[in-house]
Amino acid sequence: MAFFGWPFWAVAGLAATCAAGLAVLHLLQIRRPQMRVVTTLFWSLAMEAAPARALWHRFRHPWTYVLLVGIVVLLALALGRPQLADASARHGGAAVIVLDAGMALAAPLAEGARLDAARAAVLAEAERCDASAGLAVVVLDPTPRVLLGFGEPVCILRRRLEAVACAEAPADRAAGLRLATALVRARRGRVVFVTDRPLLQGGAEPDEAVDTEVVTVGTPGDNAAVLGAVFEPGQADPLRGRVCVQVGYWGAGPRNVRVQLNAGAGLQRDETLEMAPGQTRTAVVEDVPTDGGEFVVRLLGEDTLAADNVGRFLLPRRGAAALAVVGTLPETLRIMLSTDPTMRLVGPTDDHTVMVACADGALEEKVPTLRIVTGGPALAREQAVEATADQTLTAGLSFAGVTYGGNGLPAVADGDAVLLKAGDVALATVRNDATVPRVALAAGLFATEAEISRNPALVVLVTRAVRVLAGWDDGRVSLPAQRVQADARWLEPRDGVKAQIFTGGRDVSDVSRSAPASARGAAVVRPGRSLALFEWLLLVGLGLLLIEAVLHARGRVV
């Protein structure tokens, strides 16, 4: 229980101190000398109110009585929780206040953080609203949720607001606006959006049918931030690639942002990006190995917030795929596989991710398998080789002018897709819908006398097939961020992604990454609050009560 924001023990201690003081005053009270008289009849009459002879006498009261009446009136007024009459500020009708508690609200201000200012703005709006018409509060942290529902007492809003902390991601303002609009539409009310930027930035557009007011908190400032990084594997050697770092900037004007990129033990790149307000640019480091190491991005120079100027990312960890060879591979294929740096041939009992089998008969396929099949039907003559156009493995491959007259695959199993064919004979198939993927190739493709065995397209097809079977993705890889908060202005520096810190309206500068659960928002600095009117009345009433008690303890008969 709190009283005027003070804890219960403080209030109890203050009350006990006042009571002790009054007890001392009572003990020290003036004790009038006693005098015995023949009768107190006339003295009693003298000390009573004189008969009212004049009209004004009827309204004459001792001051203590006036004090007591005044105290009772003030206490009664305070219980009614009066509001200051301000015709321009009083809003009738229902209202939904939306509090943006996204990462951007954690930005520090001169005193406290932006979220503190937003809380104060919410409370001020709640005071101005007509609670009897309906008041609700929605908080976006980052997804919208109802903090105070219609019908709930407004007095609990302050306590609930104090429990709100900044999210680790940008607030979903559009969803929050939709929720607030839905809540208030039936009541023909209005929406008050407390945020750090205009609503139209970031895609949140208010409903024209609902009166929407935006209350912005915080002050803009220059800030550059490391937004994220991706890894793009190399075409020739997927075990190496390039890292692309996304840097965002917002400020009053253009600024040169110096970016340092470090991988391993050394500086990989140091460049200066010319950035305009709201712009996002990419800094690239080439030929980065996929060794799982740390990749650190630093933005040098002064800006409003330093917490987002460092980004630590982990590079993908990739090594050569282990291919277990079962049976005797065609020499051409063996050479093809062994010369590929992304592949490593191992024995069938070694750890492997793909099995390359060239054996007749049934074979248990527990891992993705590249099967070299012999004994299929022979072609009558040289046939043109065709690649299936709708398969990823043959995308972009051309076998134009290539002919083949050897054996094909014995049959196309159910569920397999044809990759290559000559005439009506399938030369290569793929099975993707099974639990264990498989690519089947006719052994004749690798015969030394076959023209196709020396075709680069076949090499690409085999390489692709093995990599797909190994689970490799040659697409861009988003790197996980490990931000370390090094800004001394934060109260509790700790590892992990912190709640973010951007000033002004700049969606592109928000870091859109979620943090580990252990890294929550920074501690909130609670700003000072002013007393409400009813609290002033209560204080004045209690003060008068104290005065009257002192007068009474002093034995003063007024």
Place this chain on the structure above:
Amino acid sequence: MSRLFTEEFVRALDPLRITVRQVPGRGRPAEHRSRDRGSGLEFADFRNYVPGDDLRRVDWNVYRRSGRLLMRLFEQPEDLAVYVLVDVSASMFFETPPRADAACQVAGALAAVALNQLDRVDVYPCGAELGAPLRAVRGKAGLRDLLDQLEALGPAGPTGLARALRTFGHKRLRPGLLVIVSDFFDPQGVEAVLAALRGVRQRLLLVQLVIPTDAAPELSGEYQLVDCETGSQVDVVLSPRVLARYQAAYARFNDALRGFVVRRGAAHVRIDAHEPVSAQLRTLFPNGVLAI
């Protein structure tokens, strides 16, 4: 030697008389005119002779003139019943000198005057309630005894004047003169006393015992005043406004008494208890006569 009733005090009372226009009949022979006819010296009336009457009372002159036998009737002077109700409550003994001394002196003086003229005197001490009467035999021997009894009276509890008067009013006594000697400071208020007096059928003489500080208290500052009888306490801050309100309350008290006296046709006298009583009593007897 009596402290209150010295020989000089008693001697000074000899020439004083209490007179009434007429006393009710069936009293003892004394000095007041009554309705009764008897063997007094004052001719009152004639009546027809009835066989058996005393022939010495026949007016022979009327017989000679008219031939009628008429009896001469003479007034029968009788005594006046005097009831003296003296307040001997605790408050009467509070001050120095106590008002009870003056009350006893006034009661004794009026009783002496009544006894000197052969009237019947009953002195009722009252405190919380009406006490047993102090009856006196007629004559100076009875006076001394009565005065001694008066001087021996002590505090009889808190003031209950209104109650004592109600009790007195219920007594079936011969109509006469009721003298009330008191300060009339009844805790029930003067209205209660006056209401009780309205139930008394006697002629009334109110002797109010006062002292100068009753009207003008010589107090200043702050006190907790304690009633000497009831113990009730009143915290007072003696400001001029409070003193003015006190004096106004006291004045209303006296106005109420005087108003009653005027409406009732009674007699009222104020005796300063701190001044010699005998000199003040003489003002009650202009030309030595108190006419009720």
